[in-house]
Amino acid sequence: MFRATAETDRLDNETTLVAGAGRPSIRVHLRGLRVTEGHLKGCTRMAIPGSETESKIVTLRAEGLTKIYRTGEVEVKALNDVDLDLYAGEMVVLLGQSGSGKSTLLNILGGLDTPTHGQVFFQDQDITATDDTKLTGYRRDYVGFVFQFYNLIASLTARENVALVTEIAEDPLDPVEALKIVGLGERVDHFPAQLSGGEQQRVAIARAIAKQPAILLCDEPTGALDSKTGIVVLEAIERVNKELGTTTAIITHNSVTAGKADRVIYLGDGRITRIEENAERRPARELKW
Ligand SMILES: Nc1ncnc2c1ncn2[C@@H]1O[C@H](COP(=O)(O)OP(=O)(O)O)[C@@H](O)[C@H]1O
Numbered sequence: 001m002f003r004a005t006a007e008t009d010r011l012d013n014e015t016t017l018v019a020g021a022g023r024p025s026i027r028v029h030l031r032g033l034r035v036t037e038g039h040l041k042g043c044t045r046m047a048i049p050g051s052e053t054e055s056k057i058v059t060l061r062a063e064g065l066t067k068i069y070r071t072g073e074v075e076v077k078a079l080n081d082v083d084l085d086l087y088a089g090e091m092v093v094l095l096g097q098s099g100s101g102k103s104t105l106l107n108i109l110g111g112l113d114t115p116t117h118g119q120v121f122f123q124d125q126d127i128t129a130t131d132d133t134k135l136t137g138y139r140r141d142y143v144g145f146v147f148q149f150y151n152l153i154a155s156l157t158a159r160e161n162v163a164l165v166t167e168i169a170e171d172p173l174d175p176v177e178a179l180k181i182v183g184l185g186e187r188v189d190h191f192p193a194q195l196s197g198g199e200q201q202r203v204a205i206a207r208a209i210a211k212q213p214a215i216l217l218c219d220e221p222t223g224a225l226d227s228k229t230g231i232v233v234l235e236a237i238e239r240v241n242k243e244l245g246t247t248t249a250i251i252t253h254n255s256v257t258a259g260k261a262d263r264v265i266y267l268g269d270g271r272i273t274r275i276e277e278n279a280e281r282r283p284a285r286e287l288k289w
């Protein structure tokens with residue numbers, strides 16, 4: 001059982017979040033104000049109705065992440081003592097020059113790679129200390145990945161590509177529902193070859209989110225697309241973040257996304273050099289449950 005108590009400066013009464021193991025569900029008590037119940041894998045952002053105050057729940061915490069790659073005599077420190085919290089429901093953009101460690105960080109956060117030193121906590125579990133089976137379970141149940149290349153199966157339709165994932169997921173969205181969220185409700189029976197690059201990438205996003213992951217990690221999802229198509233793809237990711245409340249991290253060079261993210265995290269030489277909070281971030285009262 002996972003239990004977290006959020007602190008606010010507005011409430012005298014307790015504010016409690018409870019998420020059960022296995023099939024986490026959330027119960028938020030704002031005694032005297034409002035009781036809201038929801039259900040999400042992981043957690044969700046809590047907002048005090050009518051208040052600017054907003055308590056942030058940490059979904060993913062990285063502490064002292066260092067990654068050293070050794071190839072023969074050559075040693076590369078891809079990450080150097082990185083600390084980072086990802087808050088439930090937020091959208092962050094990772095920016096940095098090529099080779100600054102962005103992919104390495106994303107892969108470690110998503111359990112695709114392990115750090116040389118340091119830890120990653122998902123909810124209160126240290127995923128870096130778990131064995132391979134548990135790490136696979138973490139990836140399978142809680143993390144959705146989107147990469148630059150779509151990796152769709154050419155002989156399957158959009159709906160069937162998404163269904164490959166939903167068939168093994170615990171509480172999936174209907175594949176058509178997932179495709180609608182990314183704006184492809186009219187393309188469900190198209191094969192990849194009958195779709196544009198941007199549409200194929202949106203199928204890949206639908207596939208990543210159809211299992212309702214707690215975290216969506218996107219590594220240069222628009223890297224192979226022209227800027228106009230890239231924006232459509234980024235809007236699809238933004239819609240997922242808003243409608244499903246999925247904690248989202250995107251590596252991108254697109255300044256439009258950087259402007260819409262809650263936070264922009266700059267990496268240089270394997271370190272976080274700066275974190276900016278966007279002024280454009282929506283105030284708590286506009287958050288929908
Ligand atoms: N599997 C690997 N083996 C050796 N070096 C690697 C490996 N993956 C990444 N690197 C090195 O680590 C550094 C960071 O890489 P990466 O995280 O891919 O950066 P970015 O995504 O910001 O371009 C680079 O210098 C890269 O060459």
Ligand SMILES: [Mg+2]
Nearest residue numbers: 102103104219
């Ligand atoms: Mg990269």
